[in-house]
Amino acid sequence: MVRDILRSMKVTFRHMFAPKVTIQYPDEPVKVAPRFRGRHILRRWDDGLERCIGCHLCSAACPADAITVIAEDNPRDNPVSHGERYAKVYQIDLLRCIFCGYCEDACPVNAIVLGHVFEMSAYRREDFIAEKEDLLEPHPKSFVKDTFFDSDLYKRSYLPVPAEADREGLIESRQRELQQALQKGTPPISL
Amino acid sequence: MTATDIGWSVVKLLIIVGCVMLAVPFMVLAERRFIAFMQDRLGPNRVGPAGLLQTIADGIKLLFKEEIVPVGADKPIYYLAPMLVMVPALCTFVVIPFGPNAQVSDLNVGVLYILGLASLGVYGIVLAGWSANSKYALLGGLRSSAQMLSYELGVGLAVVVVVMLTGTLSLRGIVEFQGEPLLPLRWGAMELSIPRWLLFNPLAWPALFMFLVGGFAETNRAPFDLPEAETELVAGYHTEYSGMKFAMFFLGEYASVTTASAMVTTLFLGGWNPPLLIGQDGFRILPPLAWFLLKLLSVIFIFIWARATLPRIRYDRLMQLGWKLLLPMGIGNVALIALYDAWKLSSTVGF
Numbered sequence: 001m002v003r004d005i006l007r008s009m010k011v012t013f014r015h016m017f018a019p020k021v022t023i024q025y026p027d028e029p030v031k032v033a034p035r036f037r038g039r040h041i042l043r044r045w046d047d048g049l050e051r052c053i054g055c056h057l058c059s060a061a062c063p064a065d066a067i068t069v070i071a072e073d074n075p076r077d078n079p080v081s082h083g084e085r086y087a088k089v090y091q092i093d094l095l096r097c098i099f100c101g102y103c104e105d106a107c108p109v110n111a112i113v114l115g116h117v118f119e120m121s122a123y124r125r126e127d128f129i130a131e132k133e134d135l136l137e138p139h140p141k142s143f144v145k146d147t148f149f150d151s152d153l154y155k156r157s158y159l160p161v162p163a164e165a166d167r168e169g170l171i172e173s174r175q176r177e178l179q180q181a182l183q184k185g186t187p188p189i190s191l
Numbered sequence: 192m193t194a195t196d197i198g199w200s201v202v203k204l205l206i207i208v209g210c211v212m213l214a215v216p217f218m219v220l221a222e223r224r225f226i227a228f229m230q231d232r233l234g235p236n237r238v239g240p241a242g243l244l245q246t247i248a249d250g251i252k253l254l255f256k257e258e259i260v261p262v263g264a265d266k267p268i269y270y271l272a273p274m275l276v277m278v279p280a281l282c283t284f285v286v287i288p289f290g291p292n293a294q295v296s297d298l299n300v301g302v303l304y305i306l307g308l309a310s311l312g313v314y315g316i317v318l319a320g321w322s323a324n325s326k327y328a329l330l331g332g333l334r335s336s337a338q339m340l341s342y343e344l345g346v347g348l349a350v351v352v353v354v355m356l357t358g359t360l361s362l363r364g365i366v367e368f369q370g371e372p373l374l375p376l377r378w379g380a381m382e383l384s385i386p387r388w389l390l391f392n393p394l395a396w397p398a399l400f401m402f403l404v405g406g407f408a409e410t411n412r413a414p415f416d417l418p419e420a421e422t423e424l425v426a427g428y429h430t431e432y433s434g435m436k437f438a439m440f441f442l443g444e445y446a447s448v449t450t451a452s453a454m455v456t457t458l459f460l461g462g463w464n465p466p467l468l469i470g471q472d473g474f475r476i477l478p479p480l481a482w483f484l485l486k487l488l489s490v491i492f493i494f495i496w497a498r499a500t501l502p503r504i505r506y507d508r509l510m511q512l513g514w515k516l517l518l519p520m521g522i523g524n525v526a527l528i529a530l531y532d533a534w535k536l537s538s539t540v541g542f
Binding site for chain 2 (some may be wrong): 005008009012015016017018020021022024163
């Protein structure tokens with residue numbers, strides 16, 4: 001009995017010098033999982049145009065009915081998106097949102113993704129309605145420093161949808177890879 | 192006793208009680224942080240540098256808390272109980288020899304005085320449990336009285352062992368006995384010697400074990416915190432107490448932990464004596480008070496360490512440990528020393 005007690009005392013003594021698991025949250029950043037579902041981000045193409053084509057699929061998929069999209073015809077002379085239409089109004093009620101990520105899955109152009117931001121407190125209920133300007137990724141050529149988008153928190157692993165021109169090339173290359181893999185006898189699964 | 196003697200005693204008393212009252216918050220903090228570190232946490236570190244002011248803040252909070260008296264409580268006793276816990280715990284500091292000159296009063300029955308006051312503290316706990324008109328508090332009080340009975344014996348016998356070995360009941364006498372050289376060593380031209388701490392005497396080891404275990408039990412500390420037993424009895428005997436009355440229980444507990452540690456230091460670890468005597472006049476590297484405090488803090492650390500390590504013992508096991516292990520062990524130890532003394536006596540006198 002005494003030996004067991006001494007052994008357990010040794011364990012606790014050693015743990016006194018072990019690294020601590022506490023994260024001093026407001027002082028230290030919390031590391032979230034790569035696929036963490038935080039606040040939404042409306043993405044742009046590399047040329048700066050909005051991805052969102054105003055198709056309402058996210059709004060339809062949303063189980064909490066948190067997304068409001070009002071689409072409008074894309075002006076030909078000054079296009080907002082690559083599509084026929086664009087989202088004139090894009091609102092997410094963050095108090096309704098359950099962060100399920102269905103909008104992400106529904107989006108055909110990967111315009112809406114869930115980011116890593118989880119600090120979403122506000123003093124008034126109105127402030128929880130995120131407008132398009134709040135969600136939109138900054139223009140690649142803009143010089144506006146945005147702490148939200150510039151922070152490392154916005155580095156999410158999503159599968160980028162290639163542009164229309166690339167799509168066939170990609171399918172070809174995938175098929176080529178598959179052929180090679182079959183010839184080599186390795187399983188054609190790459191992560 | 193002249194007036195100046197009394198005056199000095201009062202001054203010493205105020206200093207020691209003041210120091211104890213000031214030390215308790217930091218002890219609480221040390222306990223919380225050490226336990227946190229042993230559990231891979233950080234513990235309170237936000238109030239003040241390294242959280243040093245945390246318990247002060249807690250104390251101020253307690254000061255402003257509402258004093259709750261349960262319906263059906265026996266009011267006079269309910270008010271008296273916390274004082275009965277705290278005052279005896281503080282009174283014990285009168286006889287503890289912190290240093291050769293840092294002892295308020297050297298009673299010739301110092302050990303008995305401390306034992307008596309330590310037992311008196313149970314009254315506070317039992318009365319608190321009784322008067323609060325709450326089943327949890329009552330159970331806590333009951334447990335406390337039963338626990339105290341079973342452990343007092345072990346502690347008492349451990350003290351008997353110390354008294355037999357040192358031949359005095361005065362705490363100063365016990366410390367001075369342990370300051371004598373036991374084993375002279377020679378290192379070059381230096382004369383070294385190991386003092387006769389009872390820690391170095393195998394005959395006193397069972398007593399040390401008994402005293403330590405009994406000390407945990409007497410101060411109601413884990414693994415013997417059955418009167419408090421958060422997981423079973425909400426908060427045990429002080430379930431119904433709030434504000435400063437609760438703080439007094441807390442203060443009493445930590446003061447008695449300090450007393451128990453000081454007793455271990457005094458009885459077994461040689462009090463203010465350094466672990467190695469150098470030269471003829473016993474040259475000291477540190478002042479006596481520093482040695483005492485160093486040992487005191489180490490023993491307090493053992494109390495904290497044990498609390499972080501050991502789970503609460505079951506109630507019947509506690510009784511078993513007290514009556515079936517510590518008591519026979521104590522009797523055996525006393526008998527052993529009696530036989531040893533008799534053998535020594537017979538060999539010197541020759542019969």
